[in-house]
Amino acid sequence: MIASLPSRLILDRSALVENWRWLSRVSGKAACGAAVKADGYGLGAAEIVSALSDAGCRDFFVATWAEALALGRLPDGAMLSVLHGVRDNEMMFARAGLAVPVLNSAAQVARWKAAGGGLCHVMVDTGMTRLGVSAADIASGLLDGLMIDTLMSHMACADEPDHPMNAKQLSLFQSLCAVVDACRYSLANSAAICLGGEYSFDLTRPGIALYGGIQSEKAEGHIRQVARLEAEILQIRTAQAGETIGYNATYTADADMRIAILNIGYADGYRRGFSSVGQAMADNQSFPVIGRVSMDLTAVDVTAVPNINEGDWLAVDYDLKRASEQSGISQYELLTGLGRRYQRQWI
Numbered sequence: 001m002i003a004s005l006p007s008r009l010i011l012d013r014s015a016l017v018e019n020w021r022w023l024s025r026v027s028g029k030a031a032c033g034a035a036v037k038a039d040g041y042g043l044g045a046a047e048i049v050s051a052l053s054d055a056g057c058r059d060f061f062v063a064t065w066a067e068a069l070a071l072g073r074l075p076d077g078a079m080l081s082v083l084h085g086v087r088d089n090e091m092m093f094a095r096a097g098l099a100v101p102v103l104n105s106a107a108q109v110a111r112w113k114a115a116g117g118g119l120c121h122v123m124v125d126t127g128m129t130r131l132g133v134s135a136a137d138i139a140s141g142l143l144d145g146l147m148i149d150t151l152m153s154h155m156a157c158a159d160e161p162d163h164p165m166n167a168k169q170l171s172l173f174q175s176l177c178a179v180v181d182a183c184r185y186s187l188a189n190s191a192a193i194c195l196g197g198e199y200s201f202d203l204t205r206p207g208i209a210l211y212g213g214i215q216s217e218k219a220e221g222h223i224r225q226v227a228r229l230e231a232e233i234l235q236i237r238t239a240q241a242g243e244t245i246g247y248n249a250t251y252t253a254d255a256d257m258r259i260a261i262l263n264i265g266y267a268d269g270y271r272r273g274f275s276s277v278g279q280a281m282a283d284n285q286s287f288p289v290i291g292r293v294s295m296d297l298t299a300v301d302v303t304a305v306p307n308i309n310e311g312d313w314l315a316v317d318y319d320l321k322r323a324s325e326q327s328g329i330s331q332y333e334l335l336t337g338l339g340r341r342y343q344r345q346w347i
């Protein structure tokens with residue numbers, strides 16, 4: 001690593017673990033797993049697996065075999081599962097026991113059976129119309145003879161508690177559980193865990209809520225932010241009344257102002273949606289973003305605080321719920337888009 005980078009992500013291990021514990025409590029008797037796909041929603045899957053397995057989490061989900069390979073062997077007793085199933089050229093990883101595939105299609109089931117079977121999971125589509133075998137596939141005997149650890153399905157609208165899809169998916173899944181022989185059944189992502197105990201079955205699969213995302217009113221006050229963004233001030237400058245700031249001159253100083261230029265921009269995931277609406281903070285004071293966020297730099301108004309200087313660090317407000325409302329970008333995209341230029345520091 002070169003000398004310390006001028007932007008960093010401070011990652012709070014105890015917030016992560018407390019979030020998992022809360023989700024685990026709300027999951028009731030069901031085991032609580034963790035979705036760590038997309039490198040742990042951008043925060044670092046290896047550290048997350050290590051922290052959560054220390055806390056007692058046993059079920060981890062990645063999207064692809066590349067993600068499984070990057071993680072390597074999990075601690076004893078933990079199970080890694082690959083949500084996208086297994087393609088022909090990935091069978092060697094599955095056969096080697098690197099992870100357990102979630103079979104999603106008739107072709108994947110056939111491939112698995114042809115290779116001799118072994119423990120697998122199956123995804124059934126109950127209304128998402130994304131990955132998964134269909135109820136009709138199941139009725140026709142597609143799954144006969146498989147050794148299924150977990151039969152799972154995925155919720156489409158769980159972040160809208162009153163959406164009729166929720167009860168519809170629940171009831172279809174319940175009817176499939178009655179006819180498919182599996183060790184465990186699993187339906188709930190973060191939002192569905194908050195819909196009620198009947199959604200939890202034997203295993204829940206939260207992702208976003210582990211990392212501070214709030215998808216349900218019920219989670220507010222319980223889920224803590226895990227990632228804090230900080231950026232260094234590269235320059236302090238003044239703008240005189242009438243001068244404009246940044247690309248396309250979208251902001252005009254109406255009086256003389258003091259401006260800090262921060263080492264963060266949309267290439268770091270600090271999206272253009274924060275232009276003139278986001279804020280940075282230090283010592284309980286907040287500094288509004290002024291003008292367009294550019295690729296690598298963002299200007300904030302520090303007129304109110306004369307003792308802020310070049311080389312100082314400011315926190316950049318990234319409270320996921322508020323930031324999502326401000327920028328119009330989903331909490332998922334805010335996290336997974338964070339980019340590679342931060343120094344990631346677990347505390």
Ligand SMILES: *Cc1c(COP(=O)(O)O)cnc(C)c1O
Nearest residue numbers: 035154189190191205206207208
């Ligand atoms: C991503 C994913 C999850 C986790 O969803 P969150 O909304 O982040 O809690 C659970 N199950 C499946 C199949 C997923 O793809």
